[in-house]
Amino acid sequence: MASESDPPPLPGAVLFACNFNRVRSPMAEALLKKMLGDRVFVDSCGLKAEEGAEGADPFVEAVMAEIGCDLSRHTPKTFDELEDGSFDLVISLTPEAQHRAVELTRHRAVDIEYWPTHDPTLAGGSREHRLEAYRDVRNALAARLRERFGSA
Template sequence: MVDDAVRAPLPGAVLFACNFNRVRSPMAEALLKRALGDRIYVDSCGLRREATETGERVDPFVQAVMAEISCDLVAHSSKTFDDLEDDSFDLVVSLTPEAQHRAVEMTRGRAAEIEYWPTFDPTLSDGSWATRMAAYREVRDALAARIAERFGR
């Protein structure tokens, strides 16, 4: 672990991006907010909206695994890059290859950092409820570890 005295300063604004803003990026947003509170601005978005029977809310499995660690995502509403009120982020973290491409386009000509954290899509897991929950927990825990490593606070 890096000593606080030599650790890079926190970015002022971080954006997490994935494909639909229903699974991975809302998880990462909530985890970083949980870790750092209001010390930095954190947001998330996706490339496009996914048509769902329940509207544009976070995936129910995400709600369940995040509730296990006291992160309530029931009110999360998915948004796209185009829905962002401001696009002047210091750090954009892409969780999918497609989002990485869009992040590069968005930050072209700006002094923003871009990081790519390839993250498994747990919606691809099949099986029982318990098996699927385990896949979502694995993604949540991997994102939490990566956030702790990157931001260390």
């Protein structure tokens, strides 16, 4: 019997959304895939493509590699480029993505959660200082994922 402290049952498919799909949402996608393996379909997207940008942000690649997640093959995509829109849960990480998630799911029974997540690209200073900002976001997302989905 489940207690009140148990996480809810796992959804079949989870989508993480942010602004450009280069920083926060690919981090969350990779972390949940690492946590749950193939028990849940996980994808990520952004609102729009960042002009001239390819792949995950280099700092994202670096801090995710530290924990064994390879994002070197990540290809950013937008909501419009999703191959399948059949998600049970959409987790938006920015206010703008939350607005779009609500629009996307207006006529479907989809759970939507908003996890406001700091933008580490705003950090300045040395390379190490900037990497620390990305690590903070990675670690905060990992903690939130454990809280939401259990320790798997």
